[in-house]
Amino acid sequence: MDSRIITIPNILSLIRIYSSFPIVVFFWLGNYKVVLIVLILAYITDAVDGFVARQFNQVSDWGKVLDPLGDKVLSASVSLLLLQKGILDLYFVVLVILRDFLISVFSVKKIKNEKFVFQAVFVGKLLTFLLAILYSLSVLNLMNSVSLSVVKILEIVCLLFVLISGTYYLMIYLKSDKNVNQ
Numbered sequence: 228m229d230s231r232i233i234t235i236p237n238i239l240s241l242i243r244i245y246s247s248f249p250i251v252v253f254f255w256l257g258n259y260k261v262v263l264i265v266l267i268l269a270y271i272t273d274a275v276d277g278f279v280a281r282q283f284n285q286v287s288d289w290g291k292v293l294d295p296l297g298d299k300v301l302s303a304s305v306s307l308l309l310l311q312k313g314i315l316d317l318y319f320v321v322l323v324i325l326r327d328f329l330i331s332v333f334s335v336k337k338i339k340n341e342k343f344v345f346q347a348v349f350v351g352k353l354l355t356f357l358l359a360i361l362y363s364l365s366v367l368n369l370m371n372s373v374s375l376s377v378v379k380i381l382e383i384v385c386l387l388f389v390l391i392s393g394t395y396y397l398m399i400y401l402k403s404d405k406n407v408n409q
Contacts, residue, residue: 315365
């Protein structure tokens with residue numbers, strides 16, 4: 228386990244976190260092409276950081292925190308922007324942010340109490356991938372390139388995975404908490 232803070236994967240995660248700023252600015256300016264490019268690049272950093280961390284033995288506890296934090300900051304900011312434009316529904320945005328918030332609270336508690344960092348699970352990674360597609364298609368909808376009905380169908384699929392992954396992470400947390408208390 229690499230204990231360094233400054234690693235390529237961690238830098239990529241920080242880039243993903245900070246990419247929310249230009250996304251918000253260009254969204255407000257109505258420059259959706261730039262928003263789409265930055266959004267896609269941000270999600271590419273998500274795919275690349277984990278690969279680099281594993282391939283070059285740069286997996287770190289910092290990375291296990293920064294990577295999901297990057298996902299959550301990006302997802303929350305884009306969700307709220309798309310809610311503002313009426314593309315995503317309020318219940319969807321609330322559930323996405325609530326799920327991410329609860330996972331963060333559970334993770335912080337685990338780190339604080341047990342010095343243990345949750346690993347990402349497949350269903351969570353799949354949700355991140357689906358959200359990347361949903362957000363990209365939503366921006367394309369703002370550019371009149373994709374029908375809103377396509378976005379709404381994918382929103383429902385993502386909602387299903389929000390609920391599944393949220394339940395799965397809760398079960399992992401409760402199981403690990405039970406094992407610690409025994």
